[in-house]
Amino acid sequence: MTTRSQTTPPAPAPEEIGLHCAALHSRVFSRLVTRLFNNRLADSGLRITQFSVLNAIKARPPESIYQLAELLGMERTSLQRTVDKLIEKGLVETQPTGKKRSLGLTLTPLGETSYQQALHGWQDAQQHFESLVGAANWEQISRELRGFSRQVKQTL
Template sequence: MKGFHMQHCAFTTVRKANRVLFRRYQEALTPTGISIVQLSILRALERHGPLPLVRLADDLAMERTSLYRTITPLVEACMIDLSKAESGRTKIAELTSEGQKTIERVMPYWAKAQEQILSEVGDGDWQAVHKMLSAIANLKC
């Protein structure tokens, strides 16, 4: 057990960084009425096309109940269409034209936050951090 007190906890460090980044992006997006999590959902559907909700939750590393709660306002605002798969059990999420317009409207706010964060961190450092965080994100639970 000797020496453990000298190591920085990966969880605590990443959690603190996550909270700071979340606040920064959320604050930047406030004028748009879209949260950073909602934007992430819209952009995932833009990247992948229609997805079963289970796969969408996995792609975003979200709990399904959190995804359902967060996606509901997007469905109500006609940004995402939900339909049942042929089996009738699975729901499929699809980006609508309204959702695409929302992404286009919100991205300048996101880009401003992204640029500010990267200028503070430094592009070279960000590349290394991104590589490490991607490796962590790909660890098996």
């Protein structure tokens, strides 16, 4: 009877890690896309992270910061810092939800105005991005990324 060795496989070379690391390539891509969107949103005074939070609140007003963090796939503490900045700017307000001590989030009238102004920059950035990668390609890739995100989230 033969037994298999219980040794670990050899570690990949640094070049191999650089070529195949999912975390590295997703972060590089994310930083570049973030820069593209931030450049197009600059006139609005919002960054893409802030715009994305405003958009999520507008689309589905959350009953808690935790619910919003889950929706956006963000750490609650990082999201809280962004939300606090939006509250300081007068763009977002909290209100009791009636569920324990949870506070819901909504856009203020100024937040709605800022969102609408930033929306033009977002549309410009999105159109430019899609012209670079192809609209049909991006539709397929974004669908796959949402699926990958669900799969990874289930393991955390």
